[in-house]
Amino acid sequence: xxxxxxxxxxxLVFGLIVPIVPLVFSRLVAPRKPNPIKQSTYExxxxxxxxxxxxxxxxxxxxxxxxLIFDVETVFLFPWALSxxxxxxxxVLEGVLFIGILVAGLVYAWRKGMLEWA
Amino acid sequence: MTVDxxxxxxxxxLILGSAxxxxxxxxxxxxxxxxxxxxxGVAILYAILQAGFLAxxxxxxxxxxxxxxxxxxxxLTRREMLDKGAxxxxxxxxxxxxxxxxxxxxxxxxxxxxxxGRTAAExxxxxxxxxxxxxALVSQNAFVLPxxxxxxxxxxxxxxxxxxxxxxxx
Amino acid sequence: xSIPLSWYLILAAALFxxxxxxxxxxxxxxxxxxxxxxMLNAVNVNLVAFWRYxxxxxxxxxxxxxxxFAVAAAEVxxxxxxxxxxxxxxKTVVADEIDxxxx
Amino acid sequence: xxxxxxxxxxxxxxxxxxxxGWGLPEGLTTVIIYVIxxxxxxxxAMVLDILLVxxxxxxxxxxxxxxxPNRIGPFGLIQPFADIIKLIIKEDLxxxxxxxxxxxxxxxxxxxxxxxxxxxxxxxxxIFGVDLNVAVLYLVAxxxxxxxxxxxxxxxxxxxYALLGAFRMVAxxxxxxxxxxxxxxxxxxxxxxxxxxxxxxxxSGMWFAILSPLxxxxxxxxxxxxxxxxxxxxxxxxxxxxxxxxxxxxxxKFGLFYAGExxxxxxxxxxxxxxxxxxxxxxxxxxxxxxxxxxxxPFVQALVFxxxxxxxxxxxxxxxxxxxxxxxxxxxxxxxxxxTPLALVVLVNTAVLSKVLAGLPAWxxxxxxxxxxxxxxxITVEILRAYGRKQHxxxxxxxxxxxxNQEQAV
Numbered sequence: 001x002x003x004x005x006x007x008x009x010x011x012l013v014f015g016l017i018v019p020i021v022p023l024v025f026s027r028l029v030a031p032r033k034p035n036p037i038k039q040s041t042y043e044x045x046x047x048x049x050x051x052x053x054x055x056x057x058x059x060x061x062x063x064x065x066x067x068l069i070f071d072v073e074t075v076f077l078f079p080w081a082l083s084x085x086x087x088x089x090x091x092v093l094e095g096v097l098f099i100g101i102l103v104a105g106l107v108y109a110w111r112k113g114m115l116e117w118a
Numbered sequence: 119m120t121v122d123x124x125x126x127x128x129x130x131x132l133i134l135g136s137a138x139x140x141x142x143x144x145x146x147x148x149x150x151x152x153x154x155x156x157x158x159g160v161a162i163l164y165a166i167l168q169a170g171f172l173a174x175x176x177x178x179x180x181x182x183x184x185x186x187x188x189x190x191x192x193x194l195t196r197r198e199m200l201d202k203g204a205x206x207x208x209x210x211x212x213x214x215x216x217x218x219x220x221x222x223x224x225x226x227x228x229x230x231x232x233x234x235g236r237t238a239a240e241x242x243x244x245x246x247x248x249x250x251x252x253x254a255l256v257s258q259n260a261f262v263l264p265x266x267x268x269x270x271x272x273x274x275x276x277x278x279x280x281x282x283x284x285x286x287x288x
Numbered sequence: 289x290s291i292p293l294s295w296y297l298i299l300a301a302a303l304f305x306x307x308x309x310x311x312x313x314x315x316x317x318x319x320x321x322x323x324x325x326x327m328l329n330a331v332n333v334n335l336v337a338f339w340r341y342x343x344x345x346x347x348x349x350x351x352x353x354x355x356x357f358a359v360a361a362a363e364v365x366x367x368x369x370x371x372x373x374x375x376x377x378x379k380t381v382v383a384d385e386i387d388x389x390x391x
Numbered sequence: 392x393x394x395x396x397x398x399x400x401x402x403x404x405x406x407x408x409x410x411x412g413w414g415l416p417e418g419l420t421t422v423i424i425y426v427i428x429x430x431x432x433x434x435x436a437m438v439l440d441i442l443l444v445x446x447x448x449x450x451x452x453x454x455x456x457x458x459x460p461n462r463i464g465p466f467g468l469i470q471p472f473a474d475i476i477k478l479i480i481k482e483d484l485x486x487x488x489x490x491x492x493x494x495x496x497x498x499x500x501x502x503x504x505x506x507x508x509x510x511x512x513x514x515x516x517x518i519f520g521v522d523l524n525v526a527v528l529y530l531v532a533x534x535x536x537x538x539x540x541x542x543x544x545x546x547x548x549x550x551x552y553a554l555l556g557a558f559r560m561v562a563x564x565x566x567x568x569x570x571x572x573x574x575x576x577x578x579x580x581x582x583x584x585x586x587x588x589x590x591x592x593x594x595s596g597m598w599f600a601i602l603s604p605l606x607x608x609x610x611x612x613x614x615x616x617x618x619x620x621x622x623x624x625x626x627x628x629x630x631x632x633x634x635x636x637x638x639x640x641x642x643x644k645f646g647l648f649y650a651g652e653x654x655x656x657x658x659x660x661x662x663x664x665x666x667x668x669x670x671x672x673x674x675x676x677x678x679x680x681x682x683x684x685x686x687x688x689p690f691v692q693a694l695v696f697x698x699x700x701x702x703x704x705x706x707x708x709x710x711x712x713x714x715x716x717x718x719x720x721x722x723x724x725x726x727x728x729x730x731t732p733l734a735l736v737v738l739v740n741t742a743v744l745s746k747v748l749a750g751l752p753a754w755x756x757x758x759x760x761x762x763x764x765x766x767x768x769x770i771t772v773e774i775l776r777a778y779g780r781k782q783h784x785x786x787x788x789x790x791x792x793x794x795x796n797q798e799q800a801v
Binding site: 120123126130133137138140141149150153156160166171172176183184187188192210212213214217218220221224225228231233234235236238241245247250251253254260261268271272274275276278279280283 | 312
Binding site: 009061062067069071072079081082094097101104 | 162165166170171173175178179182183184186187190191194248249251252253255256257262265266268269270272273275276277279280281283284
C-alpha cells in the first residue's frame with residue numbers, strides 16, 4: 001500500500017519533469033527577440049479594448065454548482081458500489097434512494113429553468 | 119530521521135507554506151491556486167496515512183470541483199475589487215495574535231498528552247479498508263443514517279444554491 | 289510508519305490557526321471562504337490520523353471525513369451562491385460593506 | 392523463458408540482486424528500481440505520442456481525401472520528428488501582461504495530467520506500473536488536474552479569447568465528468584473492484600461492453616467531451632474565439648498542449664479497452680485451450696491491449712472528423728437533461744440486476760443484463776423521438792425571426 005503511493009508520487013514528479021525538459025531545451029536553442037508588437041495580446045490583429053476581464057455569464061457558475069453537488073454524490077456511491085456483492089438487496093435500495101434524493105435536486109434546477117443557457 | 123519523516127516534513131512544509139500564501143496573497147486568483155497546492159499536500163498526507171480512497175477523493179472533490187468553483191466565483195466578482203488596495207483588514211494583527219494564541223495552546227495540549235507521541239501500528243494484513251468503508255457506509259448498525267442524511271444535505275444545498283443564484287426571485 | 293501521532297495533530301492545529309487567521313483578517317468574502325476550507329481540511333487531517341492510529345478496522349474516522357467533504361461542498365455551493373447574489377445587487381464582495389442587516 | 396513470461400519482475404529481481412549486492416539499503420534499491428521502471432514507461436508513452444502525431448495526420452488526411460505527410464522518410468514517418476525540431480527552435484513568445492509562472496505551468500500540467508494516467512494503465516498481466524485499489528477514481532482525479540491546467544493556461548494568457556475558451560472548456564469538462572463518473576461505477580459494480588487489473592480479469596469470460604452497451608456509449612461520449620475533441624471542441628471554435636485557451640501559446644508550449652491532447656485521446660482509448668473490452672485479455676476463455684495458450688504471454692497481451700487502445704483512439708478520431716461542432720447551450724442541455732439522467736438510470740439498472748440476476752447461470756445473467764440495456768435504450772430513443780416531434784411542431788409554428796433570435800443566444 002505504502003509502496004504503491006510511493007510509486008505514484010515518483011511518477012507524478014517525473015510526469016512534471018518530462019514536459020519541462022523540452023521547454024528548457026527550447027529556451028536554450030530558440031531565438032529570443034521580443035518586441036512590443038510581438039508580445040501584444042493576440043486578438044486577430046485588432047487592438048485590445050479594455051480589460052481582459054469581460055463580464056462572464058453567471059450561468060457558468062450555476063452549472064459548476066450543480067456539478068459540485070453531483071461530484072460529491074458520486075464519491076459517496078463508490079464505497080456503496082463496492083459493498084453490493086456482500087450485502088443484501090436492501091442495500092441496493094439504499095443507494096437508489098440516495099440517487100433519487102439527488103435527482104430531485106436536478107429536477108428542481110431543471111424546473112426552475114436553471115439548466116437553460118439563456 | 120527516517121524517509122517517512124522526511125516525506126512528512128516536506129509535505130507539511132508544502133501545506134503550511136501554501137496555506138500561508140492563501141491567507142496573505144493579494145491576488146485572489148493566486149490565493150485560490152495556492153489553496154489547490156495546500157489541498158494537494160493534504161491529499162499526499164492521506165496517502166501517507168494509507169487512506170488511498172480519501173487521497174483520491176480529496177483531489178477529485180477539492181481540486182476538481184471546489185477549487186474550480188472558487189476560481190469561477192473569483193472571476194465572476196472580479197470587477198469590483200480589481201486586486202488593488204489592501205486585501206486584509208487594518209487590524210490584521212489581532213486575528214494573527216488570536217491564531218498564534220490558539221496554536222500555542224493546542225500545541226501545548228498535544229505535547230502534554232503522552233498518548234499522542236506513539237507511532238502507528240502496522241496496517242493489519244488482509245484488511246480491505248475500501249470494502250470496509252463501503253460496508254460501514256451502508257450497513258444498518260453503522261453509518262447508513264449519515265449516508266442518507268448526507269444526500270439530503272446535498273439536496274438542500276443544491277436547492278438553496280440554485281434558488282439564491284437564480285436571482286429572479288425578488 | 290515512524291511518524292508520531294502528535295506530528296499530524298500539530299500540523300492540523302497549525303493549518304486550523306492559519307485558516308482562522310484568514311477568516312478573521314480578510315476583507316473579501318470569497319477569501320474568507322478560502323480560510324474556512326483550510327479549517328475544514330485541518331479537521332479532516334485529524335479525523336484520518338486518528339482513524340489510522342486508533343483502529344484501522346473501525347471506519348468511523350474515514351466515514352466522518354467523507355461527511356466533512358459533503359459538508360464542505362454544501363458550504364461552498366451555498367456560500368459562493370450567496371456572495372454572487374449579493375455581488376449582483378450591491379456590486380461588492382467586501383464583507384464589511386454587506387451590512388444591510390446590521391441596522 | 393522466465394524473461395518472456397514475466398519480464399518486469401525478472402528484470403526487477405535481477406537488478407535488486409545486483410544493487411543489494413553493491414551494499415545499497417533495501418529502501419533505496421526499491422526507489423532506484425521504481426525510477427528506472429517509470430523512466431522506461433514514460434519514454435515509451437512519449438515515443439508513442441510522437442507516432443500518434445503521424446497516425447492522426449495520416450488518418451485525418453484519409454478522411455478528407457488527402458494523402459497526408461509523405462515527404463520525409465517512408466510514408467512520412469519522420470515528419471513528427473521534424474515537427475518537434477521545428478517547434479523547439481521556434482521563438483517562444485510570452486504575451487505582455489501574462490502571469491509568467493502560471494503561463495508556463497499550464498502546458499506542463501496539461502501533459503503531466505495525461506502522463507500520470509500511464510502509472511495505472513495495465514499493458515498486460517505482468518507489465519503495468521501499479522495496481523491501485525482506487526484506480527477508477529484515480530482516472531477522475533487526473534482529469535481534475537487537466538481541468539486545472541486549462542483554467543490556469545487560459546487565465547495566465549491575459550487574453551479575452553483565451554479566458555472565454557478556458558471557461559467554455561471547463562464548463563464542458565466538468566459537465567461531462569458527472570456521466571463519466573457515474574458510468575465508471577458500472578464496471579466497478581460488475582467486477583466488484585476498482586482496480587484495473589481486477590476489472591480486466593473479471594472480463595476474461597465476458598466483456599462489459601456486452602453486459603452494459605449503454606454504459607460504453609455514455610463513457611465514449613463523455614470521454615470525447617473530457618478530451619475537448621470535436622464535436623465538443625467549442626473551446627477552440629476557430630470562428631469565434633480563434634484557438635481558445637491556448638491561443639497565446641507558441642513554439643514548444645503549444646506543442647505540449649497538442650501532444651497532451653493526442654496522448655490523452657489514446658489513453659482514453661486504452662481505458663475504454665480496459666473498462667469495457669477486456670483490456671489485455673478478454674478472449675472469452677480461448678486462452679485456456681492448449682493451442683491458444685500463447686495468448687497468455689505478457690508481450691502478446693501488451694500487443695492486444697495496444698491494438699484495442701488504438702481501436703478506441705481510431706473511433707474517437709472517426710467521430711472527430713465526421714461531426715460538426717456542437718453549440719454550447721446544446722452541449723450543456725445534452726449533458727444535464729439527457730446524458731446524466733440516462734447514466735443514473737443505467738447505473739440503477741446495473742446495480743439492481745447484478746443483485747437480482749446473481750443466482751442465475753452465466754448465460755441468463757449476460758442475457759438479462761444485455762436485454763435490460765436494450766430495453767432502456769429503446770425507451771430512451773422513443774422518448775427522444777416524441778420530444779423531437781413536439782419540438783418540430785413548436786419550431787414550425789415560430790416565425791423565421793424567432794428562430795434567428797434563438798440562434799443569437801450563444
